[in-house]
Amino acid sequence: MAEDSLPSETEVLVIGAGPGGYVAAIRAAQSGCDVTLVERDAYGGTCLNVGCIPSKALITATDVAHDATDAEEMGISAEVDVDFGRMTDWKDSVVRQLTGGVEKLCSANGITLVDGTASFTGEDEVAVTRDGTEQGTIRFEHAIVATGSRPVELPGFSFDGTHVLSSTHALGLDSLPDELLVIGAGYIGMELSTVFAKLGVDVTVVEMLDQVLPGYERDVASVVRRRTEKLGIEFRFGERADTWEPTSGGVRVSTLDADDQRAEYDADFVVVAVGREPVTDSLDLQAAAIETDDRGFVRTDPKMRSSARHIFAVGDVAGEPLLAHKASKEGEVAADVIAGEPTTLSTRAIPAAVFTDPEIATVGLTESEAAAADLNTIVGRMPMRASGRALTLGETDGFVRVVADGDSGTILGAQLVCPDASELVAEFALAVETGATLSEVAATVHAHPTLTEAVMEAAANAQGEAIHTLDR
Structure with a gap:
């Protein structure tokens, strides 16, 4: 107390x-x-x-x-x-x-x-x-x-908890709306949109940029976009939320595109999820x-x-x-x-996870980031459609990708979009933090049938030694 x-x-x-x-x-x-x-x-x-x-x-x-x-x-x-x-x-x-x-x-x-x-x-x-x-x-x-x-407020979209909601308000709703407009297709907006869409809510997402999950590699984000579109989520890319007004049934939001063309959307609530x-x-x-x-x-x-x-x-x-x-x-x-301990923060292997469907997880460097640092890289990839465990789960969308130093084989990073990506990334985080190599991960026996085999296969694929997917 x-x-x-x-x-x-x-x-x-x-x-x-x-x-x-x-x-x-x-x-x-x-x-x-x-x-x-x-x-x-x-x-x-x-x-x-x-x-x-x-x-x-x-x-x-x-x-x-x-x-x-x-x-x-x-x-x-x-x-x-x-x-x-x-x-x-x-x-x-x-x-x-x-x-x-x-x-x-x-x-x-x-x-x-x-x-x-x-x-x-x-x-x-x-x-x-x-x-x-x-x-x-x-x-x-x-x-x-x-x-x-705390959640960032957009100009003209101050949180009132009645019409304009933050992520906090959205998580505290005590009943389901019929229609929801979400501003922002980042990780918070996409997680919330997926939750409500799966519960039968009609969800529209307005995003200024041209893809979901800006900041993530396009081929990773596109897997999530395809799945969410199957759930019925409608995306309005290249539009900026401009104004809103209350209606008898909820709220009407007006947007502008790059040519200043205006569009209007009605919903029970608008959720602003544009950052913190x-x-x-x-x-x-x-x-x-x-x-x-x-x-x-x-x-x-x-x-x-x-x-x-x-x-x-x-x-x-x-x-x-x-x-x-x-x-x-x-x-x-x-x-x-x-307390007097000689320690510093290591940022080499801080994983990040997005709990969309399927999940996304990343750690370390992407291939483009490694190239920007003038590193010679090799890349391995394991599609989930080739994973026996993913097939038995009925979850075959996505892939596991590993990026490694082309000379030493040291693992530099990984990107995963697949079932339980948030769990699988831990092996790559350990590999990046400890300087493990592709050979060490590929040679480690992984239980079968499990999703973790995709980690092993991606490492083997980077070396041209994959068994269950074609070598790159």
Whole structure:
């Protein structure tokens, strides 16, 4: 439980109890530091409360419902009754279990928990307010800023929770709309669009660029686009959301294309999913001489130190990539540095996953990134249609691709778009981090029939030794 009164001083002050903050606090406490953790909203941050966990819970539930009605080829026909209220209750129960666990872990490690908003009053002190009332100040020797990020609002599309929704609002809906307009075909927009489409909602996605998942390689993104179009999602590429107005049935959104041609779309709600921005407005960073970049993210070095050397920043507030697992690793690094450990953050093998259908996962360098770095590369590829396990799952869309150094065979990166890509990428992440070679991965016996065999086959394919797909 949070303390009713504030400690007057602490050795390590952590601001924010998300995946970066609570991990940093626990690691610092394990090292013997006196730690105080200040959180103004909910333990677990965006990830556990309104991001990774609730979205993946809904993705899992909707996949169960959709798969049951999409298995005629296997000889299975079913009609599914989806109780969306019970589905969201289950999703919320998962969130409560995890967030409650975070608070218990912090307490069990002897961390002083404080409810409130912390803002710097100087380079070694914060003031804490609660419900607009100042509760006092805390002096610190070291501080770790872990205040995370929030959805970006588009000009003219301020979130009101009634017509214009953020991803947080969309995950909190208590009933299903008939029609949904999603602005942005990035990973958040695509995950949400897929969830609602599988539940029978008519979904239209407006995207300024010419493909889904901008930033991912086109052949990877196109696999997801084809699958989502089969779900009935309509894409409007090359259009920019311009204005909106309420209607008797919901909302009408007007868009403009490159030629200033206007189009209008009606829906029950519009969901704006165009990115995230750092949460720093309540911190008064200037009072602690903490510098930010031109996007507002706190500048850090490989030890996660800010421009104020005794103040660290971790997680989304410290910049791209905005990933929970990256935040946790940064939290560990910051705590270890404070404890005197000679450590730095390694960014060579930070995987990323998108929980679309099929999933996407990447780690390390793409072929084009390696070429830009003047590296000689070889590439191996295993299509899922040649995977025995993928065939038995009825999930044959996509592929596994590995990029390696052409001289040494050292694995540089991988791109996966396939079932369970988020799990399979771990083997490639380990390979990149440890400097493993194609030969080492290809020679490792993988269980059959499994999806992981695609990792082995892709490595073998790069060497011209694949058995179950034609060598490149």
